[in-house]
Amino acid sequence: MASIDPYATLGVSKAATADEIKSAYRKLARQYHPDVNPDNPDAEEKFKEVSEAYAILSDPEKRARYDQFGTADEQFGAGGPGPDFFRDGGFGDLFEAFFGGAQQARRPSPTMEGDDVQASVVVELIDVLHGAEKEVKYRRSAKCDTCDGKGTADGSAPKQCDTCQGTGGVTQVRQTFIGAVRTTTTCPKCRGEAYLVENPCATCGGDGLVTKSEELTVKVPAGVETGQSLRVAGRGSDGVRGGRPGDLYVVMHVAEDKRFERRGPDLAMKYDMTFAQAALGDQIVTDGLDESIEFEIRTGTQPGEMIKIKGCGLPTLRSSQRGDLFVQLNLAVPKKTGEAEAALLREYAEVRGERIPEPKEGFLGGLFKGKKKK
Ligand SMILES: [Zn+2]
Ligand SMILES: [Zn+2]
Structure with missing residues (x-):
């Protein structure tokens, strides 16, 4: 990391005064600080570079070493073992020194958000027309009643992990020929959870959660299609130690229908006409999806001809206006004649x-x- 050019990083000249360097750093640190750019790894990287550059240029000894050797690493030049920027404090402290202690990197917490859970529900075609209330059965992780979700057998609060100081990660600084390299890995002691349960609850084994079967009535809206899902906020798995619960996603599966084929809002059905009907024409009243439909077989209708009946299909999620029903006229030839x-x-x-x-x-x-x- 010492391979960066601290002057270029801070945007100052080689002749910059201490005050110019300080002011350039303040400006950039404000811009890229992780608190201002949550979940932005690019900004975090930039913030580290800026801080590293400042650590070199604000220290007359390191700056002189960089000017002479192109690196501030102590193994170059005669400089004694000065205070290592990375080991004592880190960027947060430097930032606080400038802007007051109010801003701090994210505070570790023993809570964890609950997982989202998926369930499925079978919906009939008539339910797609009118909408329906359906019972959904699913399994989720729910708060353990024995320990009230704490995960400990004696009801005590879980202890912050001493290996990672409750951050869930362990950072190592290695000195390499290009300078100090920081690597952060998941804490081996708490497996990244930042907290330790020393006396785990026998029911949940320390997780604070147990698997539970649930039943829930959901309102299926009219117009749904297979594969669409309904989100029920907060009905997924419970969070750990009071963390926010996840959501339940109910995936719709529209059952096959013997009489109707569906294409979006439109339905298609078959009607078997006799040769006499096809030749002479006829007025037909038969069952549609929800009510009887009427149509005419015109004189001389050929097998396979299609009739469109407007507004007898299905609504969509966006509109209550129904699609159309297509009736295909098949010719029914008698299998036996007297x-x-x-x-x-x-x-x-x-x-x-x-x-x-x-x-x-x-x-x-x-x-x-x-x-x-x-
Ligand atoms: Zn740990
Ligand atoms: Zn428990």
Whole structure:
């Protein structure tokens, strides 16, 4: 890290006075301080660089060493073991020295936020039309009743980890040929949790949480589609030691329907018409999704033709206006015909001047014949 040019980092010239350096640092430190830029690793990195540069240039001995050797590292030059900036205090202290102690890096806390939990619910097509109340069963981590969520057997509060001083991380400074390198790793003693439970509760093993089955009634809005989820705030797992609970996400699964196919807000169904209906036309009243629908089979309708019935589909999440219902007209051909029917059909063909069908003997006759051949 000493490979940075402290003059360039602070934006000052090699001839800058102590006051100029100080004022340049103040400006940049204010800009990049972690308290001003929470969860911004770039700013944090920049803040470290700025602080490191200032640590070099504000110390006449280190500055002289840098000017001479291009590094402030003590192994270069004759400088004695001066106070190490990283070991005593760190950036926070330097910052406080400038701006007063009010600002501090984030304070470690024994609480932890609860996890979000996912559950699923099956919804019928009619529920998509009207919306519905559904019972959802799921499992979550809930506060342990034995220890009241504290995790300790005797009710005492968990102790701050002494290895990491409650930060959850351990920082090591290694001197390398490019200078001091800081690495932070998860604290091995508390596994990053910052707190230790020395006398764990027998029920929850010290977590303060136990797995619990839950039932909850949720309001499924009209228009939902498979895969969409409903967030129920605060109904996920409980937080640790009073931390905020997570949320419950209920994932919708719209059940297959035997009669209807769905495409967004539109529905499609099939209607079997007879040859007589297709040829002569007909007025139809039949069941839609929620109420009866009426449509006309026009004279001479061909098999597969589609009829659109407006407003008999489904609403969407955004609009209560319903999509359309498409009815596909199939031609239902009788699988069996009696003698009278067959005679009429032959007569019909004759009247129309069509070829008169000449079927083989009946189904049983054909079967018999087939066997005889063998
Ligand atoms: Zn620790
Ligand atoms: Zn417990």
